[in-house]
Amino acid sequence: MARGEDIIASARKYLGTPYVWGGAKPGGFDCSGLVQYVFQQHGVSLPRVTYDQINVGSSVPQNKLRPGDLVFFDTDRKRGGADHVGIYVGGGRFIHTPRPGQSVKVSSLAEGYYMDRWMGGRRVPGVSANAASGGGEALEVAPKLDASELAETYGMSYAFFKSQPELWKMLNSAVEGQWDPTRFQSEVKNTKWWKTTSEPARQAQVLAKTDPATYQATLEAARVQARAIAVKAGAIMTEKNVDALARNMVHFQWNEAQVANFVGQYIKFGAEKVLGGAAGTAAREIKRQAYELGVAVTDQSILNNAQYLLRGVTTMEQVQNGLREQAAGLYPAFADQIAAGASVQELAQPYAQMLAQELGQPNVDAFSPKVKAALNRIGADGQPAPMSLTEFAQTVRSDPAWRRTPAAADQTLAVGRQVLADMGLVR
Template sequence: MARGEDIVETLRSALGVQYRWGGTSPNSGFDCSGLVVWAFGKAGIQLPRTTYNMINEGASVPPNKLRPGDLVFFDTDRKRSGPDHVGVYIGGGKFIHAARTGQPVKISSLSESYYMDRWMGGRRVSGVSADPSSGGGEALEVAPRLDASELAETYGMSYAFFKSQPELMKLLDGAVAEQWSPEKFQAKVKNSKWWKTNSETVRQAQLLQKTDPATYKANMEAARVAARQMAVQVGAILSDKNVEKLAKNMVWYGWQDAQVQNFLGKYVDFTDKQTLGGMAGAAAKAIKEEAYKNGVAVTEQSVKNNAAYIVRGLTSMEKVQASIREQSAGLYPAFAEQIKAGASIQDLAQPYVQIVAQELGVPETDVNVYTPKVKQALNRVDAKGQPQAMSLDEFTQLVRNDPQWRRQPGVAEKTLNIGRQVLKDFGLGF
């Protein structure tokens, strides 16, 4: 276990070394993260080289709880979000850092308005210990502005968060000026427009984003991964922009599975191979199978739309199948009652399919309700215009009127035998 005070002493030995971008040595110079990596390395602790990655190390520490050896982070480049400057807290509300080009390694105060306005967070690196009495207590005494930070921390917030919310910043200024009690301060916050117009999950996300940016970043990345995985599962195709939008909704608004699926369902689409994937693909397959069994023609767009609605929870497979059966009953009125009772038109048409296959010598798999002769038989009407399917005998004769039937092996001999039998029945046999 390394002592934070020892790390601070190592850093003090670098005071006066000039800033050098990318520098990691007292001989050639330091940049901010290079100085920190060098000092912690001397203590046997390896840290990531960049500030942006370094902020993911250790545990979050509020300003009034800092101890020697804790890392302190700032956002000094307003053109880019996230931490871009790091130093090490040395106690007494001060920190040591390699500030910028043209300046040596030096000690600065957290109470300076420049650093207070750009505060991103404190982190305590695993493996570093310090005497609690050497840090936090002194940090509270450095300047009146730290009282504002302390007051913010009593409500689980950070000074950086208040700076991002003008309405709440005014409350914080008032609380410091009038020395409100924590109870009065909390009551004022709960009566603010910000509190009333944002849900608990949104408030917590906004707080985490400013109070503990490393954890917020990790939560967002986990949400992005989950968003992409769920998109694959349901067959949605998401752009990076929509992945980010969904991830934010999951983190900020606490979206549950139903809300996520409703969002993803809007982006169910065909792949470059004109297929649907995931849940949408399975739904599309089931819809097509149901449509085929019931003799209902469906377009790819219709299948996609219904699959998307199923994924979004706007309809169910049972409802889609019932709609298909209803269409089938309308298309084949002679069999409407059987279809409504659960029979499929493909099953009902099977005797006609077998006759076509046997009489014309074709595989049964090549014949279905869409075959013109079968469809004609299923949709025939009687003399009164009422639906009445063709009898199997009548249908057999219809099929035999097809020129293809006459070309079947043995048909000529079979026909001649039938003729002889007819003549014989009339007493004209020979």
């Protein structure tokens, strides 16, 4: 019969051993590998993986755990079921190999992370513990702890309890009653702090008081990430804005959509009404689409749409559809063609070319007043009736500016020659 205390003593020899996925030897362990290896040293055979280990032995409630019992957690909510295991050492603590990047360590069942993911305890056949005085079932007898020691047992620092008046009052009650981790978990989950604070925020608050250096390093890493996100988006953010974003990323574990929505509020024009980053890319595309559809857009409209796009409030497709609706209203004779995907600049091209040739004007497009008027002419029946190219040519040549063009001079000479030819004066 193996003693639970001896199993714990063996497990403690591997504190600091790094996590290795699939590891089951002293050079590196995963959670179930550590458990299997340590128990094997005491002649107790266990299955290799957590999913099988949880089926060994009998169930033990948390308030009846004793050294050498196994404790199980559901840390991967997507899969469901036990996927993490440790060995109970007493005093509400257990020894385990948490995850990649960490090493074998002792943690508390009262830590918020493990409280939320607790699945159950199991007593392994062939493992015993020291009998309590008076005989009977072997139970753990915990020494009386002061406030500081008890705080550590619950996985939170004394400084953290002092920073939360509600929890500080509860800790004093726990010291007086020497609550076990199960009682503590029950009481803390009934506090206003627990009910109104998300799990990530709780972890961040505890870390800030328990390990200030790590908390500040985490916050600074988030600030660096926040600045990079702002630059990429084209947002102009003050350090105060960056600090606010970093804190939300750490305390609330904001996802990409939440970060984008926050950053999008700070999309602003830089020098010469220019937007940078992703906002600048969006602005250029909006301008291009508006030009192709013959729609004039203001700087403010472009800025608003760029913000909405970065914040995820709208999509480029929705912006384009809005521009098409505007174009259909501006050019009713071509509404069906525009709705079908036609470009107003393409529809206006024959008129633009004629106007450019006749008046010798470069850069003529759908925004030119004469072209726009030709596209939007109203017929005698009050309905849209675009000019034919013949009518448009006559309109252009009636412009005084046309008479000053080389084309007009050439036409006048040609008419003159024809008149003289008709009179037989020239051949």
